[in-house]
Amino acid sequence: MVSHGRERPESDMALRVRAIEELLTEKGVVDPTGIDRLVELYETRVGPRNGAKVVARAWSDPGYKARLLENGTVAIAELGVSGVQGENMVVVENTGAVHNVVVCTLCSCYPWPVLGLPPVWYKSPPYRSRVVREPRAVLEEMGCPVSDDMEVRVWDSSAEIRYMVLPRRPEGADGASEDELAGMVTRDGMIGVAAV
Amino acid sequence: MVDGIHDMGGMHGFGGIVREENEPVFHAEWEKRAFGVALQAADGVGFGDDHLRASIERIPADVYLRSGYYELWIHSIQEVMERRGVLTKAEIETRMAALAEPGRAAGGGGVTLDEVDAAMAAGASTKRPEAKAEPRFAVGDPVLVGNDHPAHHTRSPRYCRGRRGKVIADHGVFVFPDTNSRDLGETRSTATRCGSRPRTSGARRRGPATRSASTCGSPTWSRLRLRSPGVPETCIRPALPFLSRHEADKAPPEGPTARFHATGGPISWIAASF
Numbered sequence: 241m242v243s244h245g246r247e248r249p250e251s252d253m254a255l256r257v258r259a260i261e262e263l264l265t266e267k268g269v270v271d272p273t274g275i276d277r278l279v280e281l282y283e284t285r286v287g288p289r290n291g292a293k294v295v296a297r298a299w300s301d302p303g304y305k306a307r308l309l310e311n312g313t314v315a316i317a318e319l320g321v322s323g324v325q326g327e328n329m330v331v332v333e334n335t336g337a338v339h340n341v342v343v344c345t346l347c348s349c350y351p352w353p354v355l356g357l358p359p360v361w362y363k364s365p366p367y368r369s370r371v372v373r374e375p376r377a378v379l380e381e382m383g384c385p386v387s388d389d390m391e392v393r394v395w396d397s398s399a400e401i402r403y404m405v406l407p408r409r410p411e412g413a414d415g416a417s418e419d420e421l422a423g424m425v426t427r428d429g430m431i432g433v434a435a436v
Numbered sequence: 437m438v439d440g441i442h443d444m445g446g447m448h449g450f451g452g453i454v455r456e457e458n459e460p461v462f463h464a465e466w467e468k469r470a471f472g473v474a475l476q477a478a479d480g481v482g483f484g485d486d487h488l489r490a491s492i493e494r495i496p497a498d499v500y501l502r503s504g505y506y507e508l509w510i511h512s513i514q515e516v517m518e519r520r521g522v523l524t525k526a527e528i529e530t531r532m533a534a535l536a537e538p539g540r541a542a543g544g545g546g547v548t549l550d551e552v553d554a555a556m557a558a559g560a561s562t563k564r565p566e567a568k569a570e571p572r573f574a575v576g577d578p579v580l581v582g583n584d585h586p587a588h589h590t591r592s593p594r595y596c597r598g599r600r601g602k603v604i605a606d607h608g609v610f611v612f613p614d615t616n617s618r619d620l621g622e623t624r625s626t627a628t629r630c631g632s633r634p635r636t637s638g639a640r641r642r643g644p645a646t647r648s649a650s651t652c653g654s655p656t657w658s659r660l661r662l663r664s665p666g667v668p669e670t671c672i673r674p675a676l677p678f679l680s681r682h683e684a685d686k687a688p689p690e691g692p693t694a695r696f697h698a699t700g701g702p703i704s705w706i707a708a709s710f
Binding site: 253254255256257258259260261262263264267268269270271273274275276277278279281282283286287322323324325326327328330343345346347348353356357359360361363364365366367368369370372373378381382396398399400401 | 442443444445446447448449450451452453454455456459461462463464465466468469470471472473475476477480481485489492501505507510513514517522523527528531532535536549551552553555556557558559560561562563591593595605607610611613
């Protein structure tokens, strides 16, 4: 769903957004300073580093991991992470037998507090249409092949519950600190389209 | 617009997945403003994702497919604002024309940054823990996804309809988007004006729920076996049920490793007793 800019050039959309923002500001519905802050929050503070922190803690602390899988919302909040579009979190664990992958076929639901705002490909028709029909082919294409003896579970978010994947801890990371572990975790790993 | 282009799970023809390396959070300045305006307007006017999604689903398919993500947001924000009487199309067009002239700047406001941070960290859950509703299904129950095609917003994707599955989790009671998105209330019980009526819980029934229910909330699931006669039935609304190939009695078409659970949001998403 990339804008080609022919039917609706950006200048027109930019103008429309400005007009709506101004009018809503005058009516007291929105506040430009608040909008600045929202943008800053999601550009700099709310993103996949939060999720990586959660994953690293789960890899390091079996008690935390158990709490995380039992009640994702509460365990994630233990690390000071919570909020809009992540009010009810479910964390699903990748194991040697099961690989999990997350999608929102109807829209763009995504766990904002732990992963930030979704990338364009996650919201795009190819991913949304295909991952529920041919998850193995999609995972292979995205560089995350899953062996045939493993089960693939596709979680379609559909808004109320937001899913995050707990990737498998990489082998050979035995001595790593929690910070080092967090550095190994990628956004795509927590969506389920990368191994870690 | 349930059978709209947005419901694309399982469709063919969209090509390969294109990933952008080092993708920025926003791709244009106006996207940033659109994002912030949408969040604040929802709060300021009092509407939610259900309304925005229902509005996005009414965008014509050709426009939907050639629009960027935040263009869809702006489309729907504008539509909801017009319907709520907050903005008019003429007002927006006039302001756009004025803004095309140089030298205009937006005004300021009164919100504090701490207030913004606190609101975002608190979230706005649509879970309703205080709502009492006896679950209609238990974990492990076999279920069938109703093959319903309501003209309004619903969370039952096309690729699941008519499929059998099994309940794997109970996430509790949530706002019911099918009614909420149409301003008919958060639950089916508050939407009784559109025709739902008490149901005899002991009735034998297999297949999609009754017509009276579907005019109101269009229950996606129906029990294959009624569990406990005498307990009032509750509409349980899964966002995304299982696919039939998860059923043990059907050979998975691609061998045992190809089966997948398409488990969705609230597996037992209880809207209300009725």
